[in-house]
Amino acid sequence: MHKAPRSRLVTDRARLGHKMRYALSHPRRVLPYLRRAGRDCWLRLRHRGSHIAYYRAVMASDTARSPEAAVGGRPSHARWLAIGEMQYDYLVRHGLKPQDRMLEIGCGNLRAGWRFIGHLEPGHYYGIDISPDILVEAKKTVVRYGLQDKLPYLTPVDNLTLDFLPGSFFTVVHAHSVFSHSPLEVIDECLAHVGRVLAPGGWFDFTYDRTEGSEHQVLGEDFYYRTETLIQLAEKHGLAARHMEDWEQLPHGQSKLRITHRAAAAPPDARTTEETS
Template sequence: MLKPAHAINNYGHIDEYAPDDIASGAHRKSVGAYWDRMGELQFDFLVGKGLTPQSTLLDVGCGSLRGGIHFIRYLAPGNYYGIDVDPALVKAGLEHELPAAGLSERLPPDHLRVTTRFNCSFGVRFQFALAQSVFTHLPLNHIRLCLYRVAKVMPPGGRFYATFFEAPADEPFGKRHPEKDPFQYRPSELAWAANVAGWRFRNLGDWGHPRGQQMAEYRRVASPRETARRVRTKAERAAARIRR
């Protein structure tokens, strides 16, 4: 029985889909269009970045396993982990998509977790993490929390890839309201968010997403604790200069 890591808040998510909804593919439509195309695109991208069957992968926003099916088939059994805010999607992936693909034996149920605060502490160090179409739905402070939590489970050199909608240079909030989903960000804002937890940010740009989402790379260079120490030291030095 899948249990949430934290109590689910008022995101409006249902506990599970009715059988008729599963049969009609509602759990697939809920994660966006292009089920087959996007699943394959995620997989091809990470393999191109060095993902091997021996790698450990954290799928942030795993949903109903659109990309997960491909990764679970490729990775050594047990090397895939996923988190998501939506219990119905996770349940649909675990109970419907996995059996349909003949992959149930390759993924322990406790490798999927429902969490509203990016609780990804599975007792595993991840070489790779992916957040496909997650930052596009998050305000900036939620992105900072995500980066902080993921940094705790990745060793130096670990890479976290996340897609985002890029705001035009001459329109800081794009053509959308800045406080509403879907969100747009300048690369400089995502680079600033990286400072919360010892990441080095790089904007990879276009990676073939059918709706124009860009790809960001976060490479882990220091622990969150070390980052906090450096920030405190920098702040203390700045304060000392002001006092002088």
């Protein structure tokens, strides 16, 4: 199942020992890390008790410095383009059609979104994000790529209950590098509600940072989960989850799960049994 080296998958990045070893082998990253840790500590204090408010403040600060780096870590336009293209190519390879109705959760500044919008029929792309600052940048991306006639929806949210969206509507739901920044209760909330908006036969793909060691987080920004944890969470909400092996071949450090309604995931025989029972 894994392409990533095993040592990477069992590393606990929150442990002091790991941080010391990392600092010794990457001395130039120590000062930026300390600056970030200081800022995050201050923002956590200001937004105590609400991960969403805290992360929205992180995004505001990161976006002010560089919108492209805010969604991808490194301030490189080439990388922004490449990661967006990777997401787009993958979904098109998996059958994303112009007629699909797509919801992108955590759409950022449309790194992949501008390509989805271009591919889909007008009004078929819906992007949501907790950060108003990055959505302003998303709007600029729509203008830069001349996508006004595609009429994309871009909406700020403060939770993932998806309560303002229609039921059984979206054929494709996508969340790239969002749950890698989310505590489990946020993922739980999303999985509790995404089944309602997912059209019959639709699918929800999300990436996450996978660990095979202990689950941990760094600075309240980066979260590492075991695959079983997320699969069990999906099952708790009556959904099926499948690890996407072909995503592992791509040069991107995260893993991907595909969520469907349980009936859609069942093999044809089982489906017949379920439907007739």
